[in-house]
Amino acid sequence: MTSLPSLLGDLDPTSDRAVFRQIADQLREAIDRGRFKEGEKLPSEAELVEHYGVSRMTVRNSFSVLQGEGLVHAEHGKGVFVRPRPPVRRLASDRFARRHREQGKSAFIVEADAAGSHPQVDSLEVKEEKASQDISTRLGSVRRVLARRRRYLLDGRPVEFATSYLPLDIARGTQIAEPNPGPGGIYGRLEELGHQLDHFEEEIRARMPSPTEVKTLRLASGVPVIHLIRTAYDTEGRAVEVCDTVMAADAYVLSYQLPAT
Amino acid sequence: MTSLPSLLGDLDPTSDRAVFRQIADQLREAIDRGRFKEGEKLPSEAELVEHYGVSRMTVRNSFSVLQGEGLVHAEHGKGVFVRPRPPVRRLASDRFARRHREQGKSAFIVEADAAGSHPQVDSLEVKEEKASQDISTRLGSVRRVLARRRRYLLDGRPVEFATSYLPLDIARGTQIAEPNPGPGGIYGRLEELGHQLDHFEEEIRARMPSPTEVKTLRLASGVPVIHLIRTAYDTEGRAVEVCDTVMAADAYVLSYQLPAT
DNA sequence: CAGGCATACTCGTATAGACGAGTGGGCAAG
DNA sequence: CTTGCCCACTCGTCTATACGAGTATGCCTG
Numbered sequence: 001m002t003s004l005p006s007l008l009g010d011l012d013p014t015s016d017r018a019v020f021r022q023i024a025d026q027l028r029e030a031i032d033r034g035r036f037k038e039g040e041k042l043p044s045e046a047e048l049v050e051h052y053g054v055s056r057m058t059v060r061n062s063f064s065v066l067q068g069e070g071l072v073h074a075e076h077g078k079g080v081f082v083r084p085r086p087p088v089r090r091l092a093s094d095r096f097a098r099r100h101r102e103q104g105k106s107a108f109i110v111e112a113d114a115a116g117s118h119p120q121v122d123s124l125e126v127k128e129e130k131a132s133q134d135i136s137t138r139l140g141s142v143r144r145v146l147a148r149r150r151r152y153l154l155d156g157r158p159v160e161f162a163t164s165y166l167p168l169d170i171a172r173g174t175q176i177a178e179p180n181p182g183p184g185g186i187y188g189r190l191e192e193l194g195h196q197l198d199h200f201e202e203e204i205r206a207r208m209p210s211p212t213e214v215k216t217l218r219l220a221s222g223v224p225v226i227h228l229i230r231t232a233y234d235t236e237g238r239a240v241e242v243c244d245t246v247m248a249a250d251a252y253v254l255s256y257q258l259p260a261t
Numbered sequence: 262m263t264s265l266p267s268l269l270g271d272l273d274p275t276s277d278r279a280v281f282r283q284i285a286d287q288l289r290e291a292i293d294r295g296r297f298k299e300g301e302k303l304p305s306e307a308e309l310v311e312h313y314g315v316s317r318m319t320v321r322n323s324f325s326v327l328q329g330e331g332l333v334h335a336e337h338g339k340g341v342f343v344r345p346r347p348p349v350r351r352l353a354s355d356r357f358a359r360r361h362r363e364q365g366k367s368a369f370i371v372e373a374d375a376a377g378s379h380p381q382v383d384s385l386e387v388k389e390e391k392a393s394q395d396i397s398t399r400l401g402s403v404r405r406v407l408a409r410r411r412r413y414l415l416d417g418r419p420v421e422f423a424t425s426y427l428p429l430d431i432a433r434g435t436q437i438a439e440p441n442p443g444p445g446g447i448y449g450r451l452e453e454l455g456h457q458l459d460h461f462e463e464e465i466r467a468r469m470p471s472p473t474e475v476k477t478l479r480l481a482s483g484v485p486v487i488h489l490i491r492t493a494y495d496t497e498g499r500a501v502e503v504c505d506t507v508m509a510a511d512a513y514v515l516s517y518q519l520p521a522t
Numbered sequence: 523c524a525g526g527c528a529t530a531c532t533c534g535t536a537t538a539g540a541c542g543a544g545t546g547g548g549c550a551a552g
Numbered sequence: 553c554t555t556g557c558c559c560a561c562t563c564g565t566c567t568a569t570a571c572g573a574g575t576a577t578g579c580c581t582g
Contacts (some may be wrong), residue, residue: 018565028472044532055567057318060533068329068482070469077532077574097522197521204517206467206485206510208331211289221329224467224485224510232521249467249485256465256517260458260493261358279535305562316537321563338544338562 007035008043011052019054020061027062031071031082038084042072045080070222070250083220086251087117089159093256096200101184108152120153123161123216124179128168135165138231138242146171148186151216154251158217162245170195170240186241187232195234203229206249217248224249268296269304272313280315281322288323292332292343299345303333306341331483331511344481347512348378350420354517357461362445369413381414384422384477385440389429396426399492399503407432409447412477419478420512426503431456447502448493456495464490467510478509485510 008026011019030036043051048059063080066072074080094100095107112119131145139145145165152160164186166176175182176189184191191197205227209219217225226249232241269287272280291297304312309320324341327333335341355361356368366374373380392406400406406426413421425447427437436443437450445452452458466488470480478486487510493502 020565025472046531055569057568058566061565063533064325068469069471074533075574076534077576079532093517093519094522096519199521200519202517202519204465204487204515205513206487208329208483208485210330211286222469224469226465226467252466254465256354256463256519258354258357258461258463258517260460261355261360281535307561316539318538319536322535324563335563336544337564338546340562 008051011054019052020058020065023048023052023054023059023062024065027066028069028071031066036082038082040082041079042081067221070220073220073222083222086157087115087154088251088253089115089154091252091254096187096197101188106185112154117154118156120156121150122153123149123151125149126177126179128172131165135242135244138229139165139167139239142167144168146177148176148181157251158248159251160245160247161213161216162243164241164243166241190232190234190240195238195240197240198233198235198237201231201233204254209246213246217246219248226252226254228254269312272315280313281319281326284309284313284315284320284323285326288327289330289332292327297343299343301343302340303342328482331481334481334483344483347418348376348415349512349514350376350415352513352515357448362449364444367446373415378415379417381417382411383414384410384412386410387438387440389433392426396503396505399490400426400428400500403428405429407438409437409442415512418512419509421506421508422474422477423504423506426505427501431501451493451495451501456499456501458501459494459496459498462492462494465515470507474507478507480509487513487515489515 007030011022015022017025027036027042036042042063045056045059045063048054048062049056052059063072063074067074071083072080073083089111100107106121108121109119126146126148128144129147131139131142135145136142146168148164148166150162151158152162166186170190170193171177174189174193176186181189187197206224207227209217209223209225213219213225219225226247228243228245228247230241230243230245231239232243234240268291272283276283278286288297288303297303303324306317306320306324309315309323310317313320324333324335328335332344333341334344350372361368367382369382370380387407387409389405390408392400392403396406397403407429409425409427411423412419413423427447431451431454432438435450435454437447442450448458467485468488470478470484470486474480474486480486487508489504489506489508491502491504491506492500493504495501
């Protein structure tokens with residue numbers, strides 16, 4: 001093994017920068033320069049204690065800085081590792097175009113298969129419930145809604161959790177209320193039911209996940225979520241669906257195409 | 262002052278949940294329920310040490326959990342406070358429509374004025390430089406580019422840092438290379454120069470900020486950034502500008518309107 | 523050879539203490 | 553009354569220590 005000094009340098013005792021920050025800086029730089037590669041193990045806490053001559057809590061403090069930046073993650077009993085950048089899923093703005101409504105399979109499945117990854121959908125739940133204030137507003141003062149919840153996984157990793165809300169007068173008793181909405185998904189069914197889709201509106205936020213989201217998406221620390229709320233409007237200007245999606249930010253790139261009108 | 266027990270409950274020594282997590286849970290719940298309001302001060306470390314009968318580092322550990330979630334922020338010498346949600350700026354997908362090109366003022370200024378906040382633009386830098394690999398690819402194998410950097414502030418708070426890159430053969434010697442590009446901004450100038458804009462492509466990512474970004478945007482810990490890369494294409498299909506923008510995620514909501522084609 | 527156990531190494535949690543530095547209020551001197 | 557200092561309270565940094573729990577490895581036993 002290469003000796004630590006050759007990788008990591010010394011502390012500057014005259015600097016007013018906190019020791020744990022100096023250590024974090026050195027580790028960050030070493031990672032940026034590729035001295036530690038993706039997935040590779042960093043020196044253990046004990047080794048860094050030895051190398052820098054500081055206490056263990058100080059080293060741990062450095063690690064927690066890097067964890068907060070999403071650069072590394074710790075595994076109990078194993079070590080601290082450079083966080084690999086997972087393959088990202090690109091969401092194009094035309095992903096709901098009618099020509100993309102495949103027969104039978106959902107867009108997620110088709111797309112993942114094409115990319116060579118193994119897609120899964122679980123935590124399927126379809127039920128009627130009371131609309132939250134926000135959903136009610138978006139759907140135009142609806143009291144109760146049909147909610148369709150599902151979680152998407154790529155190669156076993158949860159990447160997205162989505163809930164669709166539809167007004168009961170549209171969805172109740174239709175195939176939309178079934179676990180499997182059939183070919184073309186719920187947008188296909190909506191159009192068959194006479195709700196010709198006109199346009200979508202998407203709102204995008206980014207924030208740190210709640211503890212619940214950390215669990216359902218198995219998020220590492222230092223990974224934000226992208227919160228996307230899409231409203232689908234029919235040609236009569238009525239909001240016919242609201243889809244609330246929380247995505248692991250390290251697994252997604254959203255892409256939009258805008259006319260310059 | 263209300264006594265802590267009435268606000269915070271006790272620890273469960275039989276639980277296998279770590280003490281610092283239990284404390285974090287209780288504080289989080291108290292915040293969610295509005296027992297501590299936005300901007301309000303949480304109990305001091307000493308008070309929580311007293312209340313729970315734990316060591317100070319354990320309390321600090323709880324705080325660091327909440328900080329990582331972006332829920333609270335600490336101020337040296339003052340206390341730990343519930344992080345107020347700043348007013349957000351909504352970016353609509355039609356914000357570059359020609360009809361929005363105001364005379365003289367930039368879109369940012371106009372919009373902020375309308376919203377009643379005090380806008381500023383600083384760190385203006387306009388210079389020619391070598392194109393990075395990524396920028397070169399996006400602009401179609403260009404070696405050198407004109408780079409326009411600027412930082413946007415709302416009510417004194419930096420919210421966005423943006424850099425526009427333009428091919429030299431388009432921008433050199435034009436008003437685009439001046440600090441003030443004139444009415445309608447650089448898109449106005451580009452069209453005057455015969456580059457009729459056709460469409461934009463925007464790529465959106467979210468991630469934790471680098472230390473540099475923390476500094477320039479004065480980000481609190483637990484606040485991610487939205488990284489937006491926009492490419493402008495003219496009617497001949499040529500990429501005429503790439504704009505790389507890093508935004509404080511807690512200050513923005515992006516909004517897109519998509520046709521259902 | 524296979525299974526299981528001991529062990530060493532990893533990070534996780536928690537304690538107790540020390541000193542430093544930023545903030546704000548009150549008190550004393552002018 | 554104003555100025556300036558001191559002090560109490562706040563969080564920031566760091567040390568030293570202890571034990572627990574997950575992981576991997578190799579040796580020992582059957």
